Amino acid sequence: xxxxxxxxxxxxxxxxxxLAPDLFGDDDEGYGKVLGTGVVPPGKEREAHLAAANCPERxxxxxxxx
Amino acid sequence: MAVDDRFTQDFREPRxxxxxxxxxxxxxxxxxxxxxxxxxxxxxxxxxxYPIQDDLRQRCPIARTERFGGGWxxxxxxxxxxxxxxxxHFSSRAIIMSNFRPPRELAPVGGSPPISxxxxxxxxxxxxxxxxxxxxxxxxxxxxxxxxxxxLINALQGRDVVDAAHHYAQHIPxxxxxxxxxxxxxxxxxFREFVENVLEGINLxxxxxxxxxxxxxxxxxxxxxxxxxxxxxDLTTYLINAELHGHSLDPSHVVGTMALLLIAGIDTTWSAxxxxxxxxxxxxxxxxxxxxxxxxxPVAMEEFLRAYAPVTMARLVKQDMHWHxxxxxxxxxxxxxxxxxxxDPAQFDRAGEVVIDREVNxxxxxxxxxxxxxxxxxxxxxxxxxxxxxxxxxxxxxxxDPSAVTWAAGQIRxxxxxxxxxx
Numbered sequence: 412x413x414x415x416x417x418x419x420x421x422x423x424x425x426x427x428x429x430l431a432p433d434l435f436g437d438d439d440e441g442y443g444k445v446l447g448t449g450v451v452p453p454g455k456e457r458e459a460h461l462a463a464a465n466c467p468e469r470x471x472x473x474x475x476x477x
Numbered sequence: 478m479a480v481d482d483r484f485t486q487d488f489r490e491p492r493x494x495x496x497x498x499x500x501x502x503x504x505x506x507x508x509x510x511x512x513x514x515x516x517x518x519x520x521x522x523x524x525x526x527y528p529i530q531d532d533l534r535q536r537c538p539i540a541r542t543e544r545f546g547g548g549w550x551x552x553x554x555x556x557x558x559x560x561x562x563x564x565x566h567f568s569s570r571a572i573i574m575s576n577f578r579p580p581r582e583l584a585p586v587g588g589s590p591p592i593s594x595x596x597x598x599x600x601x602x603x604x605x606x607x608x609x610x611x612x613x614x615x616x617x618x619x620x621x622x623x624x625x626x627x628x629l630i631n632a633l634q635g636r637d638v639v640d641a642a643h644h645y646a647q648h649i650p651x652x653x654x655x656x657x658x659x660x661x662x663x664x665x666x667x668f669r670e671f672v673e674n675v676l677e678g679i680n681l682x683x684x685x686x687x688x689x690x691x692x693x694x695x696x697x698x699x700x701x702x703x704x705x706x707x708x709x710x711d712l713t714t715y716l717i718n719a720e721l722h723g724h725s726l727d728p729s730h731v732v733g734t735m736a737l738l739l740i741a742g743i744d745t746t747w748s749a750x751x752x753x754x755x756x757x758x759x760x761x762x763x764x765x766x767x768x769x770x771x772x773x774x775p776v777a778m779e780e781f782l783r784a785y786a787p788v789t790m791a792r793l794v795k796q797d798m799h800w801h802x803x804x805x806x807x808x809x810x811x812x813x814x815x816x817x818x819x820x821d822p823a824q825f826d827r828a829g830e831v832v833i834d835r836e837v838n839x840x841x842x843x844x845x846x847x848x849x850x851x852x853x854x855x856x857x858x859x860x861x862x863x864x865x866x867x868x869x870x871x872x873x874x875x876x877x878d879p880s881a882v883t884w885a886a887g888q889i890r891x892x893x894x895x896x897x898x899x900x
Contacts (some may be wrong), residue, residue: 422849425612429775440607441854464837465779467845 412451420470431458496580501546512537523886530817548810557818561845567792574791589737626866642895646750654742659711748787748891777833783840
């Protein structure tokens with residue numbers, strides 16, 4: 412599983428780095444950024460889904476990799 | 478170094494070549510039909526706007542008024558979101574619905590950038606502010622905010638009934654924003670007056686509104702001069718020294734942004750803290766659950782923000798157009814109700830209920846799109862700390878007299894009198 416943020420849509424609400432601080436961080440202007448490669452470690456799947464489901468701008472995608 | 482003379486001549490004097498805005502007739506009094514005559518300044522709305530919004534969403538989802546020179550009130554989430562995202566057809570050059578429309582030439586900057594700005598100017602004006610308001614930056618103010626909350630509670634010792642809006646909630650954002658702007662902390666009472674003048678005095682005669690705005694701007698210009706004489710590490714000095722496109726900011730930009738930070742930083746968070754305490758005072762099961770499990774507070778807080786979203790914005794229609802079933806005219810107002818969007822059953826399960834463990838909560842309390850509240854991280858920090866400290870120090874409290882609670886009229890809604898029995 413992998414997460415990604417659309418920088419076109421992100422407005423810096425920060426729900427992702429509030430709810431899933433192991434997967435997302437903020438940049439110098441408060442926009443969300445994916446930490447590392449975005450691969451969700453085992454046990455963090457719920458955090459990934461919560462972050463995506465709570466983003467007001469629908470800027471986060473959770474991708475299921477084959 | 479050259480003397481900064483931007484603020485020495487009176488930059489606020491209108492020049493003869495500047496276009497004037499347009500005034501509309503002031504219409505007050507009871508609303509005849511909320512679908513065709515709405516007014517967010519009437520007592521029925523400020524007392525409880527949600528049944529009105531729920532009714533409109535069913536029967537007239539984009540309501541109309543001839544007051545304020547004409548305007549529209551969308552109540553569905555999808556319409557509110559569409560307008561927030563559509564900066565091509567809707568302008569932010571005025572964001573407080575009133576009886577005065579500033580001239581179109583004021584766009585794209587507006588009177589209080591960046592909230593009053595349209596693209597492309599908006600992006601760069603906003604970028605100037607963002608670093609000061611990230612979650613990481615505002616976290617540094619958490620210890621001082623917590624200490625302030627404790628000192629406010631200490632001052633309530635020995636009393637049975639306290640006004641939590643007056644003696645607690647209002648002081649928290651006032652002090653935090655005064656510190657950030659570098660204004661004297663004892664000026665708090667002035668700030669309250671400024672906030673009420675800008676946001677609640679909408680239907681006063683124009684001369685009175687202008688006189689009151691002048692008092693705000695006189696105060697801000699005096700603060701600018703104090704900072705020019707004694708530069709210090711705060712947002713006022715930062716704005717005085719900031720550059721945009723290789724030039725110092727226009728003096729009206731500096732003072733307009735200071736006005737925005739002062740006004741928007743206070744009333745909103747004051748309202749969110751007060752509405753949350755109001756809910757907990759009248760809902761013992763939620764209060765007891767949060768006292769027993771403070772880890773739930775961050776989730777509960779988002780639900781308070783959804784259900785009691787304090788902020789409604791406004792836009793002006795740019796050109797005549799047919800939009801989602803209604804005929805909008807150029808310069809019609811849009812009352813952009815994030816509170817109404819947040820209670821749309823098409824967007825939220827159990828939209829009319831307060832569910833403090835709601836895990837999926839894609840609310841729009843801080844707006845949507847490019848104008849997302851620049852202070853949202855600061856507001857969330859203040860709200861969380863204010864509620865944590867209150868619940869820790871005063872776990873038992875209730876409404877002393879529900880009929881004595883009063884709510885602010887206008888676009889920022891929250892309790893202004895909140896008598897709580899605390900023992």
